[in-house]
Amino acid sequence: MFSDIQFIVFDLDGTLLDSVPDLAIAADKAAQTLGYAPVSEDQVRDYVGNGADVLIGRSLSQSLTVSDELSDETKREARRLFDQFYAETHHQLSRLYPNVVDTLARLHDAGIPLAIVTNKPSMFVPEILEQHNIKDYFVEVLGGDAFEQKKPNPIALNHLMEKYSIKPSQMLMVGDSKNDILAAKNAGCHSFGLTYGYNHGEPIANASPDVVADDVSDVLELLGLALTQS
DSSP, rough: OOOOOOEEEEEOOOEEEEOOHHHHHHHHHHHTTOOOOOOOOOHHOOOOHSSSHHHHHHHHHHHHSOOTSHHHHHHHHHHHHEEEHHHTTTTTOOEEEEEEEHHHHHHHHHOEEEEESSSOOGGGGGHHHHHOGGGGGGGGOOOOSSSSSOOSOOHHHHHHHHHHOOOGGGEOOOOOOOOHHHHHHHTEEEEEEEEOOTTTTTTTGGGOOEEEEEEEEHHHHHHTSSSOOO
16 A cells, blocks of 8 residues: 555644644733733644644634634734744744654655645744754645645645656655645545644544554654664
8 A cells, every 4th residue: 555655745743843832932922912811832732733823813712713703903913923922932942753853864865755744834944944954854845825725725735746746646644633634635645644743632543544653753664664774
């Protein structure tokens, strides 16, 4: 089933990077600046995954469902503040998950093209990749504003398949949330769900990925590669 994989797409937040500590600081500051209740790191861990607009809307609403009572003006100002405060963190508290660097390096050494498709705003991604010295592993990095629709819409995956002449059966999507798995299914490609990360408190298995794994390095075993070259 996976012997034909020739291209691997990774989600970023919750898959390669634990970014919640910095996101929580920004969401909390934005909410309190506008007179809303404080937002905790645990709350933000549940709220992430659908892009910055949804994250800040959930933070103001204190719920996974964004309140209809929030005006467009309030949401715009909250997003502006969030972007400002998030940029000011410089992602100092964000950390790569275990085995991420070694896994990316091994896949890169094996000649498999890698890409990132994230719902995170594009402007924040380059600094993160450079800080953690993983930028050069990827042939393409697509943020949440690269296209009109975010995951679970498959437009970014379809774009990559067309650009790199990859068939759906040759692409693997690696992610931690239902949106990642649904994007893969909508594109017709294989899906690899990680049990850690951010999925609104739901087990990733509920999204029925082709593979469920506890560690990102398990993708190497799937492809018949060792974590380190002998």
